[in-house]
Amino acid sequence: MKYRMEDGNVVNTEKAAQSWEEDTYFNGHNRISKATGSQWNHETLYRSRKGRYYKVCESQWQGSTPHAEWVDEREAVKWLLLMEEDIPTDLTHLIDEVEE
Numbered sequence: 001m002k003y004r005m006e007d008g009n010v011v012n013t014e015k016a017a018q019s020w021e022e023d024t025y026f027n028g029h030n031r032i033s034k035a036t037g038s039q040w041n042h043e044t045l046y047r048s049r050k051g052r053y054y055k056v057c058e059s060q061w062q063g064s065t066p067h068a069e070w071v072d073e074r075e076a077v078k079w080l081l082l083m084e085e086d087i088p089t090d091l092t093h094l095i096d097e098v099e100e
Helices: 073-082 089-098
Strands: 002-004 010-012 018-021 024-026 031-033 041-047 053-059 067-071
Touching: 031 041, 041 073, 053 073, 067 073, 073 089
Parallel strands: none
Antiparallel strands: 002 010, 018 041, 024 031, 041 053, 053 067
């Protein structure tokens, strides 16, 4: 899928170098996104071919439109740590800055 970013660039999720799906947990009634804390809103993190990170935000709410937004490297590390994913080597230097 292609998305126009706020800075005018276009990202294509099919050409991303890497992607990570959000993790979820069962609260007894529904699957809840660890990224958003919601059963309705979801995120996927991507690394572009040029090495920039962005997330695609989607919602199951009627009338909502998926969108993509750039995230800086610190935010990418926070997201990946929360999802319990391996941190890419280009970001490992930030782990100690964002995790206590």
